[in-house]
Amino acid sequence: MNRNYNFAFLDEGSKRAVRRAILNAVAIPGYQVPFGSRELPIGRGWGTGGIQLTLSLIGPDDVLKVIDQGSDESVNAVNIKQFVGLCTDVKTTTDTREATLIQTRHRIPEIPMTNRQILVLQVPIPEPLRIVEAREEVTKKMHGEKDYAPMWLELYESLIKYRQVTIAAEYPCIVEDRYMINPSPIPKFDNPKLHRAECLYLFGAGREKKIYAIPPYTEVLSLSFDDVPFEKESFKGKRCRLCGSENTYLDEMIAQTTGEKVFQCSDTSYCQEVKSYVSE
């Protein structure tokens, strides 16, 4: 640990300000709480919202896991873990069950999380309505008036044009029949994991200076019409080349030697666990 810096980098006043914003966010599920986002030694747009949540919450007894694209070993995850390690010395892990605090980019772990755990999600664009309205001043009013018609229209137009809802990742959800949220760029595959979950989900957008939350057991429904159900990415007939799983989110890749299209689990820690279980 680098003694030149405070525990968890930020000064205590800043950490407290972030925690206050978190409490507000938990009290109003799905509402985007503005906060005085601090600059960090990590790039804005590289997970600084998530990192500020992690830094303001982490204590010496926490066990931290950081993943990016589902992987513990990706450059970005390693980089964030090293930074938090530099100013806290907390234990880190790749085991989803062992972690008390998990920071993630673009995925929710395959193993369901429990109520002694917090999942911190990094968010590039917190505003779900941004795809239909560019101006913050307007979207803020739309949330206030629960005016989500333009988004429903967007879905409808997509159905007419392509016979599909073509929104890919970052698929919008409604929280407790009130606020529309952007679940961060997780794939649609992960959206159902937000619904009535046991753990606390915290979303941090550093550049856009917003924090929002989904507390445990909250209703989170992905947008759908009565006659057009919500549809996840499909990996029908495909399985992980490493562990054989057929129920996980798969990364598609081109094999370096054969040029063949192959699939493997995006959640690397889950994949290893299944693999060791299968080989035993």
Place this chain on the structure above:
Amino acid sequence: MAYVAVSGGKKAIEESIALLSYYKSGTDKDIETVSIEHKMSLLVDRVMSEAGLYAKAYAALALKQCEGSVEEAVFLLRAYRSTLTRNYYTHTVDTNDMRLVRRISAAFKDILGGQILGATYDYTHRLIDFDLDSKSSLATLSAQRDKLATLTPEEIVPCPRVSDQLKKEGLIDSFPIDDTKPSDVTVSMLEFPTTRSARLQTLTRADTGFISGLSYSVLRGFGQVHPTVGELRCGYVELCVPYLFDEAESICIGEILITEVECFNETNDKDRLKLAMGYGAVFGRNENKAIAIAVIDRELEQGGPYPTQNEEFVLTHGDSLEMNGFISHLKLPHYVTFQSKLDAVRKTRRDKNE
């Protein structure tokens, strides 16, 4: 070194940083931080203004650390500032009391208090000086110091503003002193419509290139066109903080160099015209940025259909850290979201073929 972004990241990062240090060393000669601070002072000023942190030595050190990249140096200073406790807010600075090193007006030939050309590149010929490498700083410095020693300093007299005269004449609206506590954009999120203090703070920290380009678009016709620089002043102002044991007293903690600009535009006043003012203030000798801010300030006050007249557009896209952070994040892996996009694209194509 070949790497896969989802594995073996740790070793690859270490090697990458080692390669950076090699690039940074460049030659076997070292560059002194104090030389950067003084000989690259305009670069230092730019970094300080975009960082919103007045710390010349740290700005110089930051520049040395990142091969002279402005955005990286700004980044280092901002991140460092996040670790500091804020103990005081200074009293409001009255720039009438500025210790001037330069003051010009493009509006009037003669102004009360006089024009001072000061140091400017405006009237130099931009010819590369091939003899520069053989010239000695020491000789220049001692010659100037010797000259200074023979002169008696003039007393500093507070200088009234060019705009004061126009206000007296009723051509520019006068407003009572407004001592409302200013917004602080470093601790709270910008919300729209925002306050003028938040606007000016955001503009002064904005990326110089961004703000200059926007301002240029105004001059070319995407705005109110051509303002007049009523006054540009550059000089030192004293900063004072409340004295802890007696709030009525204050302690001066030093002085900073700033550039301040007031621009004039014609505007409607019912059935006649009046002049309206745009304002810009920046750390350091930073003249074009100060003018650009004054131009944009006026556009935002005016409002209208052009990008520079849209507060949210201007204020949310000019921060060096934010723009460069988000642009550079595109280099991060997006395997999961791209997979999802592929799925969405493929699904529509499958349906069309059926």
